[in-house]
Amino acid sequence: MVGATVALNDSPPPPQLSPRAAAAASAEPNPSAPSSGLDIPTPTSIEVLIRVRPLLSHESDEDTRNASSCISTLADNRTISINHPSKQLQCEYDWSFPQSSSQEEIYDKVNSCVNSFTNGFNATIFAYGQTGSGKTHTMFGPEGYAVQRSTYGGPNHAILNANAGVIPRSIVQIFKNLHRKDLGIVNVTAYVSFVQVYNEQLFDMLRDPRRSSSLEIHEEPGQGIYVSGLSEYAVRNAGDCLALVKLGEENRAIRETHMNTASSRSHSLFQIIVEQTRIEDGAEGERVLKSKFNLVDLAGSEKWDTRKERKFNNDQISELTNINLSLYTLGRCIAALAKNGKALEKDPDAIPVHVPYRESKLTRLLQDSLGGNSKTVLIATLSPASDCLEESVSTLRFADRAHSVMTFVKLNEKRPVDHALVQRLQSEVARLRALLRDGGSVNEADISGLTTAPSTSLAASPDSSSSNEALQKAMERITFLENDNNALRKRLGMPELPPSGLGGVSSQQAGTPQRHTPSKFAIVGGGNSDDANRLRTDGASGEMGSGAAGQHLIEMRASHEKLSALMMDIDRVTSRFFTFEIEEEELKDVVTKFMKAFRKEKKGYLDLYARADRDGCGIPVRGSPNFAGKVPRGGGGAKVTKLNSPMAGPPTTFKKENSSPFGSSSPDRTSVFGTANRGGKVLGLSGAVNAAGSVGVAYRIREKGDKSKGRGPSTVSPKKRGKNFNANPLNNSVDGWIQDDEDDEEKLRKELKAAKARMKKQMEMQDWLEKKEEKALQQLEEEENARNKRGSWRSTTRS
Numbered sequence: 001m002v003g004a005t006v007a008l009n010d011s012p013p014p015p016q017l018s019p020r021a022a023a024a025a026s027a028e029p030n031p032s033a034p035s036s037g038l039d040i041p042t043p044t045s046i047e048v049l050i051r052v053r054p055l056l057s058h059e060s061d062e063d064t065r066n067a068s069s070c071i072s073t074l075a076d077n078r079t080i081s082i083n084h085p086s087k088q089l090q091c092e093y094d095w096s097f098p099q100s101s102s103q104e105e106i107y108d109k110v111n112s113c114v115n116s117f118t119n120g121f122n123a124t125i126f127a128y129g130q131t132g133s134g135k136t137h138t139m140f141g142p143e144g145y146a147v148q149r150s151t152y153g154g155p156n157h158a159i160l161n162a163n164a165g166v167i168p169r170s171i172v173q174i175f176k177n178l179h180r181k182d183l184g185i186v187n188v189t190a191y192v193s194f195v196q197v198y199n200e201q202l203f204d205m206l207r208d209p210r211r212s213s214s215l216e217i218h219e220e221p222g223q224g225i226y227v228s229g230l231s232e233y234a235v236r237n238a239g240d241c242l243a244l245v246k247l248g249e250e251n252r253a254i255r256e257t258h259m260n261t262a263s264s265r266s267h268s269l270f271q272i273i274v275e276q277t278r279i280e281d282g283a284e285g286e287r288v289l290k291s292k293f294n295l296v297d298l299a300g301s302e303k304w305d306t307r308k309e310r311k312f313n314n315d316q317i318s319e320l321t322n323i324n325l326s327l328y329t330l331g332r333c334i335a336a337l338a339k340n341g342k343a344l345e346k347d348p349d350a351i352p353v354h355v356p357y358r359e360s361k362l363t364r365l366l367q368d369s370l371g372g373n374s375k376t377v378l379i380a381t382l383s384p385a386s387d388c389l390e391e392s393v394s395t396l397r398f399a400d401r402a403h404s405v406m407t408f409v410k411l412n413e414k415r416p417v418d419h420a421l422v423q424r425l426q427s428e429v430a431r432l433r434a435l436l437r438d439g440g441s442v443n444e445a446d447i448s449g450l451t452t453a454p455s456t457s458l459a460a461s462p463d464s465s466s467s468n469e470a471l472q473k474a475m476e477r478i479t480f481l482e483n484d485n486n487a488l489r490k491r492l493g494m495p496e497l498p499p500s501g502l503g504g505v506s507s508q509q510a511g512t513p514q515r516h517t518p519s520k521f522a523i524v525g526g527g528n529s530d531d532a533n534r535l536r537t538d539g540a541s542g543e544m545g546s547g548a549a550g551q552h553l554i555e556m557r558a559s560h561e562k563l564s565a566l567m568m569d570i571d572r573v574t575s576r577f578f579t580f581e582i583e584e585e586e587l588k589d590v591v592t593k594f595m596k597a598f599r600k601e602k603k604g605y606l607d608l609y610a611r612a613d614r615d616g617c618g619i620p621v622r623g624s625p626n627f628a629g630k631v632p633r634g635g636g637g638a639k640v641t642k643l644n645s646p647m648a649g650p651p652t653t654f655k656k657e658n659s660s661p662f663g664s665s666s667p668d669r670t671s672v673f674g675t676a677n678r679g680g681k682v683l684g685l686s687g688a689v690n691a692a693g694s695v696g697v698a699y700r701i702r703e704k705g706d707k708s709k710g711r712g713p714s715t716v717s718p719k720k721r722g723k724n725f726n727a728n729p730l731n732n733s734v735d736g737w738i739q740d741d742e743d744d745e746e747k748l749r750k751e752l753k754a755a756k757a758r759m760k761k762q763m764e765m766q767d768w769l770e771k772k773e774e775k776a777l778q779q780l781e782e783e784e785n786a787r788n789k790r791g792s793w794r795s796t797t798r799s
Ligand SMILES: Nc1ncnc2c1ncn2[C@@H]1O[C@H](COP(=O)(O)OP(=O)(O)OP(=O)(O)O)[C@@H](O)[C@H]1O
Pocket: 052, 053, 054, 056, 129, 130, 131, 132, 133, 134, 135, 136, 137, 138, 142, 143, 260, 262, 263, 264, 265, 298, 299, 300, 301, 381
């Protein structure tokens, strides 16, 4: 359990909050801080909140369950206390909510996660707990929680009732944030999707109420994990979003069980993706942020009760088995991730154990949230009833493990190339070249305005040796600018320019105590392309000038190229794994090999930087006072912008249909600002409402590969999408096609037959699962022991 835990009875001694976890928790990125450096993943532990709901009347009813309340929270708001004749236990988490907690109090504790999301970080909030323990109540609100939608659809018109849960509250906060004037947001688009995992199959909750077309999960480099075929609705305001939540809830698989009159039989994932462009005061150029927010309401775990077995029909058996199976896999993933976190803490080169994400749809869907790039909060819900004690302890154990899991949070930022800056750098290089050719000296004023370049003083001096020194520095500076310029050109997709040669001198020339003239430079490089090529070749073989910076840059460039090649190799082999061309073992072997080479090369690269720094080349290096937080690339201290970020987005395009029944089809209606304001000023909010009074929300569909299509709902063919597909999610009546009853009956009969055939197996599986869980945990222990003995292999906890 987190922090100090007092074990009162038979519970094992509590693990303390690890130093690494504590450090990581304090190292959590500050979303409102300037972006620089936040694209470096920050290890952050999953935040664990526990909520104990009140005892319900049917639980305490003497004629039915006659249960008493045996779980409470202590005044420190962290400790959960179990007080039952068979078990006494106290354990501490990040926060524990007492039975009397309001929905608002719960939300207040996750609000920072919502703010992180709107500031460009991926975030996840998920509710876990026994069936009937209050997950849906916490995430959505109790049945009938009223959310008023505005006719105008502005964020402040979405009025929540006090019972509204985390999801509706988050939505309102998200749109409030996106409309803040001080964040420099000039354009923003928000997409919403809602998917459920029912019987190990994925269904679109917004367009497939009858669960007729199951969807597949895919992963592609640069895009992460996504559900192919899932509709993503472009929402303009909180009102749109809340209407979709409500619709999705209506389409969720629920059933009355002995524990809950409306028990969710599927795991649901409500996802919001926000793509925003910001232009901040005083910042160079615009930033594009793209972040994902996952709000997950899991189906509840439930023990197989043999006394009630007879009352279960085939569907129930199938649901229960699948729910338990996926939660069991979730538990194993959490256990493996927790082990990896602890092992890495002890030994950074520890070999991670396998995390079985692929063994269930749920864990595959949540892979990023559990061990990837996401700030994650777990809300574990408990019933205080004495007859739920066993399940409650099991939930607490799960929560405890979850807290040891590290995710790696980073800002999902893309800084589009600033063409003006490139132009300025190019003309700066040209100007410096001209100055040198004319035999003039270069002084500080000549290079003003280039804040990212090395700040070498180039004051002119009548003394020939110091002027030679100044010249040397000027040449180093030119090399720097040329490299920087080429790095920018590369990002623009433009061909690299050959080195002019002005930035490098031979050892002989460097030692010449005379002012360099244009003709001298012509000997080295002279700006003509042949010479430039020669220079590059010479440089690569180490003959290029003895100017320290020139030499360092050549070596660093070579090292950088090797590192890039290794990264590409790793990327290639990983892609092959995801396309099932190679097995996990092979992946591990190859990656181990590459990582070894990579580490070695990286060390050399950092050493080069250190040497360069020592030699006074003005290149910031880790540990030196001028290091800004990351190793510069492209041969200098210029600010590095990560273009190859995972925010490349799904392979989708957005298309609007003129004939859309969703009201206006103006091209701006997908923007939260509702205006054609890309890069311009915000003109206001769009609040198009169609004649029927339902807000029109267009959507796009994620497809595998790059054949994505955006569609207007009116163009979707019922046959293509399945006959029960609801084409218009916000129209309450299912518009479209008429059911073919006979076909359905036949289909149902077949399904029933198949379910019967599976039933026996599933019941056996139930027993087998419990045994397997024990075995898996034992195996993890063994693996950890073996790993401690074995050599070193460093990796992340990602599977
Ligand atoms: N904090 C709470 N205060 C009052 N009632 C609550 C609270 N939490 C849950 N309940 C009530 O308990 C019952 C079960 O809650 P809920 O449906 O949210 O459970 P669940 O964990 O989502 O169950 P399942 O996994 O079966 O879907 C509901 O009637 C709900 O209104």
